[in-house]
Amino acid sequence: MLEAAVKCLVAYLVGGVMGGSVLRRMLGGRDLRSAGSGNLGATNALRTRGTGFALGVLAIDVGKGVFAALVVPHLPWPAGWALGSASLAPTSLAYACGVAVALGHCFPLFQHFRGGKGVATLAGVFASLLPAAFPWMLGIFLLVVLASGYVSLASLCGAAAAVVATAFAPGLATGAGAFALAMAALVGVRHTANIRRLATGTEPRFERLRVLGRWLSKRIETWRAR
Template structure:
């Protein structure tokens, strides 16, 4: 079963901590600054928007590239859709629980967006709009991320109603919510850090 190579490779690629690698160019470690997370939001806090945007693109690419590669390599196989879904989910798991960092990784939002966008770009577009709306209105990136993740399964069901796509959307959404457990608690207590100053 050579197909299993794709999820395995996706996990190893997803586990590459691009946020940490970008920050190290400047002698910084995002795990010791800001929120302590290695994702794009915290890299933006530590290094600014330019490097945060680069981290976002790299993290999204970790999800999209293995999914696109798997879909191309297994095109025409009856089980291709499920292997593609497994590959996308493995990339998100890798980002959240990276073997290179003792399984302490990021929140999975950008990598999940890349993986899901590769199989259902229309759903990603709507989810991205929801993210921007909620994050902009609330002032919290985490609230936007949670809203977008919660919408993805429903959007996939309407726009890309294939069982493997739904499985990927549900799996990624659950992972994102699990990884945001601390953010959810802070939001409920009114202690979450916003992206804009409050005064």
């Protein structure tokens, strides 16, 4: 059990490496915590620092999800430690590390527990551990964000789609459904304020994404009409 606890702690600390903070230290400029929503995630980065900065944040946040899911569970462990054997099966340990990295991103220790919404990091985890569900998560996210311009709504719908896809995907390990449901619940909790704004019609939207969505729709209609 000690091995599992230590590796989950490592995953949590990896989750606390915030892409927005890292890039700001490297490139300078405005701190995301004092701009826009004050969130360190890619959405606020896009809104306040531009596309290039946001893509960098996205890459770091997705990458740490992949690292925590695929690398951290397999880190070497000293042989012969009396408390060293993990009581979790390898797949369960990977799920636990996935939960830990998401919590680290949402509530980072060294950022006074003010982190992101967890969506990008969870995308990396899902792509690594539940590849059958990830295309549905990504596809629904893109469909909703291009149709509505609401990143928050797209994130919620993508998380829900991942749960449904996991429930119907064959051959998944025990605990996959519970893991997907727990992660979707975390996304929902982190978007509570966004849900209230969506309900009152005050949630900001990215009009450029809606324009892109309409353009793509017209291109597809033109292609199908040929």
